[in-house]
Every structure is written in structure tokens, then in C-alpha cells.
Amino acid sequence: xxxxxxxxxxxxxxxxxxxxxxxxxxxxxxxxxxxxxxxxxxxxxxxxxxxxxxxxxxxxxxxxxxxxxxxxxxxxxxxxxxxxxxxxxxxxxxxxxxxxxxxxxxxxxxxxxxxxxxxxxxxxxxxxxxxxxxxxxxxxxxxxxxxxxxxxxxxxxxxxx
Numbered sequence: 767x768x769x770x771x772x773x774x775x776x777x778x779x780x781x782x783x784x785x786x787x788x789x790x791x792x793x794x795x796x797x798x799x800x801x802x803x804x805x806x807x808x809x810x811x812x813x814x815x816x817x818x819x820x821x822x823x824x825x826x827x828x829x830x831x832x833x834x835x836x837x838x839x840x841x842x843x844x845x846x847x848x849x850x851x852x853x854x855x856x857x858x859x860x861x862x863x864x865x866x867x868x869x870x871x872x873x874x875x876x877x878x879x880x881x882x883x884x885x886x887x888x889x890x891x892x893x894x895x896x897x898x899x900x901x902x903x904x905x906x907x908x909x910x911x912x913x914x915x916x917x918x919x920x921x922x923x924x925x926x927x
Contacts, residue, residue, distance in 0.1 A: 785823015794841030
């Protein structure tokens, strides 16, 4: 494990970068951002000493899903590369369980967010459909698009259930 230090505001990695390692926070904190530096920037999480990040990219070899930025003056991270990951897993079984537990929490949070979006869309389409029925404005292109999106999401949700 290589130790790396980051100043406040320094980017650890960018959304879209290759997922080639994971980080363990030894000291300090980092912010996890979607669309960092853009108008639609969103802070997804704040992680502190003892937390891990970057494990998804290391495990599935996909691009980074977010940008991570140091929030403290001196953030100290341990960088674990793919080459060292097997050794890390063998020597740290308790940390492996911790990583898996945190991945489960991330998946549950993502699922919860997805279901909330589906419910909001269902409510919006249902309301919009009721308005169309009341006003007799069937066939508007926008309403048909909303209904098609709703139906696609519902079909996918039913297929996965």
C-alpha cells in the first residue's frame, strides 16, 4: 500500500478516470461528487478516516462514477492497486468484510433512490394522465412520452421482481 497525501481541494481522481485502485482514508476527509466543477455538481458523500472508496472501479474495472476531492488540509490515503489487492485481502479479512458491507449499503442506497425516482415518475405520470382525461387533451406528444417512459420503467421493475 502506497501512502499519498492530498491538500484541501486537491482531486484524488476524476469521474470517468480508470478504476485501477481503491483508497483507505488514514487521516482527513474527502468529498465524493457527481459532475464536479459543473453547474449541476452534486455532493454524494463525505468520507472520513477509516472509510474506503474506489473499490467499485477496482473490482469491476469500470470508469470512476464520481470525482473525489480532499476536504482537509492534509488528507492521508493508502492507495491499494490491483496488484496488491490480493495480498491485502489475504492479510486483512476483517477489512474485506467491511468493504463488502459498505458495498451492500451503497447498493441499497442506490436501489432506494431508484425506487423513489420511479414512484415520483409514477405519481407525475398518473397526475398528468388524470389531467389529460379531465381536459380531454389526449394525444399530446409530451404526455405520450411521459407515459412511454413510465411504462418502460414499470416493465423493467416488474421483470426484475
